Amino acid sequence: MKIGVLGTGVVGEAIATALINKGHHVMMGSRTTGNEKTTAWKNKAKNDNASAGTFADAALHGELLFICLNGEYALKAIDTINTENLAGKIVIDVTNPLDFTQGTLPRILENLGNSKSLGEEIQKAAPGAFVIKTLNTVNYKLMVDARKVNNGDHNLFVCGNDVNAKNKAKHFLVDNFHWRADRLIDLGGIDAARSIEAILPFWVLVYQSLGTPLFNFKIVQ
Amino acid sequence: MKIGVLGTGVVGEAIATALINKGHHVMMGSRTTGNEKTTAWKNKAKNDNASAGTFADAALHGELLFICLNGEYALKAIDTINTENLAGKIVIDVTNPLDFTQGTLPRILENLGNSKSLGEEIQKAAPGAFVIKTLNTVNYKLMVDARKVNNGDHNLFVCGNDVNAKNKAKHFLVDNFHWRADRLIDLGGIDAARSIEAILPFWVLVYQSLGTPLFNFKIVQ
Numbered sequence: 001m002k003i004g005v006l007g008t009g010v011v012g013e014a015i016a017t018a019l020i021n022k023g024h025h026v027m028m029g030s031r032t033t034g035n036e037k038t039t040a041w042k043n044k045a046k047n048d049n050a051s052a053g054t055f056a057d058a059a060l061h062g063e064l065l066f067i068c069l070n071g072e073y074a075l076k077a078i079d080t081i082n083t084e085n086l087a088g089k090i091v092i093d094v095t096n097p098l099d100f101t102q103g104t105l106p107r108i109l110e111n112l113g114n115s116k117s118l119g120e121e122i123q124k125a126a127p128g129a130f131v132i133k134t135l136n137t138v139n140y141k142l143m144v145d146a147r148k149v150n151n152g153d154h155n156l157f158v159c160g161n162d163v164n165a166k167n168k169a170k171h172f173l174v175d176n177f178h179w180r181a182d183r184l185i186d187l188g189g190i191d192a193a194r195s196i197e198a199i200l201p202f203w204v205l206v207y208q209s210l211g212t213p214l215f216n217f218k219i220v221q
Numbered sequence: 222m223k224i225g226v227l228g229t230g231v232v233g234e235a236i237a238t239a240l241i242n243k244g245h246h247v248m249m250g251s252r253t254t255g256n257e258k259t260t261a262w263k264n265k266a267k268n269d270n271a272s273a274g275t276f277a278d279a280a281l282h283g284e285l286l287f288i289c290l291n292g293e294y295a296l297k298a299i300d301t302i303n304t305e306n307l308a309g310k311i312v313i314d315v316t317n318p319l320d321f322t323q324g325t326l327p328r329i330l331e332n333l334g335n336s337k338s339l340g341e342e343i344q345k346a347a348p349g350a351f352v353i354k355t356l357n358t359v360n361y362k363l364m365v366d367a368r369k370v371n372n373g374d375h376n377l378f379v380c381g382n383d384v385n386a387k388n389k390a391k392h393f394l395v396d397n398f399h400w401r402a403d404r405l406i407d408l409g410g411i412d413a414a415r416s417i418e419a420i421l422p423f424w425v426l427v428y429q430s431l432g433t434p435l436f437n438f439k440i441v442q
Contacts, residue, residue, distance in 0.1 A: 105412055107335050108419075114328050114335070150441035157427075187426045191326055195423040198329075202416040205408045206378075206440065217438045219427065220371035 004029055004062025006055050006077060008037035011094055011140045012068035016041060018144035020050050022176050027051040029058025031077065060085045064092070064172070065129075067122060071097040071109060074118055078125045087128030090165050090172075093119050093193070094135045094143070096200045106201040119193025123161070130165030133193040134158040134173070134184075137203060139213035146179040154216035155183050159192035185219070225250055225283025227276050227298060229258035232315055232361045233289035237262060239365035241271050243397050248272040250279025252298065281306045285313070285393070286350075288343060292318040292330060295339055299346045308349030311386050311393075314340050314414070315356045315364070317421045327422040340414025344382070351386030354414040355379040355394070355405075358424060360434035367400040375437035376404050380413035406440070 002025045005016040012028060019026045026049060028038045038052035051061070059065060059081045069077050074095045097112035112118055119133035135143045137157060146152045156179055160166045166186065173179040187196065207213050226237040227250045237249045247270060249259045259273035272282070280286060280302045290298050295316045318333035333339055340354035356364045358378060367373045377400055381387045387407065394400040408417065428434050 102336065105415065107415075115323065154441050157423075185427065185430055187423075187430055192426055194326065194328075195426050199420045199423050202378075202408075202420050205413055205416050206406065209406055209408055210440070210442070212442065215440050215442045218441045219431070219436050220375050220439045221431070221433065221436045 001025070002061055002063045003027075004058035004060075004065045005068060006058055006065065007068030007070075008035065008041065009068065009070065011143070012066070013041055014140040014144050015066050015068055015094070016050070017045065019176065020045050020047050023049070025049045025051075025061075027053050027058045027061040029053055029055040031055065031080070054080070056081045056085075059083075062089065064090050067091060067093045067095055069095055071095050071112070071118060072099070075121055075125065078122060081126075083126035084128065086126040089129055090169055091122065091126065091129045091131045092135065092169055092172075093122050093131055093133050095122075096136050097197055098200055098204075106204045108198060108201065113198060114194065117191070117193035117197050119159070119190050119197065123190045130160060130162045131190055132158060132160035132166055132169040133190060133196055134169065137196060137199060138216050142214060142216060144177050146177060146183075149214055149216050150218065152178055152180050153183065154218040155185050157185050157187050157196050159187045159190055159196060161189045222246070223282055223284045224248075225279035225281075225286045226289060227279055227286065228289030228291075229256065229262065230289065230291065232364070233287070234262055235361040235365050236287050236289055236315070237271070238266065240397065241266050241268050244270070246270045246272075246282075248274050248279045248282040250274055250276040252276065252301070275301070277302045277306075280304075283310065285311050288312060288314045288316055290316055292316050292333070292339055293320070296342055296346065299343060302347075304347035305349065307347040310350055311390055312343065312347065312350045312352045313356065313390055313393075314343050314352055314354050316343075317357050318418055319421055319425075327425045329419060329422065334419060335415065338412070338414035338418050340380070340411050340418065344411045351381060351383045352411055353379060353381035353387055353390040354411060354417055355390065358417060358420060359437055363435060363437060365398050367398060367404075370435055370437050371439065373399055373401050374404065375439040376406050378406050378408050378417050380408045380411055380417060382410045
């Protein structure tokens with residue numbers, strides 16, 4: 001499958017590498033052509049299926065997209081894309097609107113919380129795309145291999161407006177990243193991204209308390 | 222122990238009743254003297270250890286306090302108390318700043334989220350008290366008996382500025398409500414209440430998805 005990964009940080013790299021290893025054709029997109037990080041990733045991958053381009057190139061390349069951008073710059077990056085090229089495509093949004101610059105505790109970025117979310121803003125920017133919010137509540141190592149924690153027995157939350165696209169995205173997570181189908185919890189439309197993104201400051205405090213980012217929440221009854 | 226419970230809703234009633242059954246002397250406090258709900262609770266309890274009064278009466282009565290008020294009115298209720306009567310006392314704050322009036326999704330009340338929290342506001346209003354935020358992330362039936370879900374194997378989050386008071390509060394939860402000591406996760410000072418309160422809209426969506434409020438989060442590694 002042709003997949004575009006927007007973002008060159010640890011999350012983008014982990015997802016792009018995992019997908020190359022699964023045999024997909026992956027283009028990593030960045031702000032500029034010939035970007036140092038995308039080039040480094042492509043060279044490290046040593047695989048003809050790995051390519052590099054701009055955000056716009058990666059959006060055009062992918063039948064499926066992953067948005068792995070820093071929350072603060074995600075919407076600006078989306079602005080550089082002709083979002084008509086995203087129409088009809090599944091866009092998996094992994095972003096978090098975290099702000100670590102306001103004191104010792106993490107916050108949600110101003111104007112992206114409570115009644116808003118990055119998931120919804122990305123959906124608004126690309127109305128023809130099927131934006132799915134998921135994976136943003138776990139560490140990047142866990143995103144691409146759910147078995148890294150508790151043998152895969154823990155939960156991931158998914159939301160998006162289109163049921164069919166959401167099902168395809170869930171299958172993709174199961175097939176490529178070892179998530180258990182019965183551990184994926186559907187929380188509704190893309191507006192549920194508000195609530196999902198809102199748990200991140202809490203996630204950071206739990207991480208600090210445990211001393212490891214390799215944990216997840218398991219819902220028990 | 223003499224305990225004051227501020228609030229007459231399902232949470233206040235569950236906590237007050239559970240504590241009467243444990244042999245504590247509990248006064249349920251409400252806005253007015255001779256309040257219908259506090260009187261009904263007292264009559265139902267049929268126990269000399271159960272008494273009723275105003276918020277101020279309950280604050281004076283308790284060596285330990287539980288704040289079980291509706292998030293929207295909690296600070297107004299605290300305003301009716303001479304908070305000097307809370308000095309040196311542990312105040313367990315179970316409130317949530319939820320707003321269900323803005324569309325179909327729950328939100329955090331304006332001006333009580335992200336950089337603020339009810340826990341911090343209550344601590345500011347009663348600077349001599351040891352305010353502990355906890356129990357607010359679980360259903361009231363689970364608050365008073367952790368065994369109701371997964372045999373007690375799940376997590377509760379605690380924060381507060383005073384380590385000694387926090388330890389006493391943890392012991393209280395273990396001794397009275399069957400919480401497992403090793404499942405209580407300390408997230409830091411009372412400012413961590415921001416992050417803990419922020420997960421409530423998410424909690425509500427998970428509740429709606431599962432169809433039962435009798436669940437909890439278990440951290441797995």
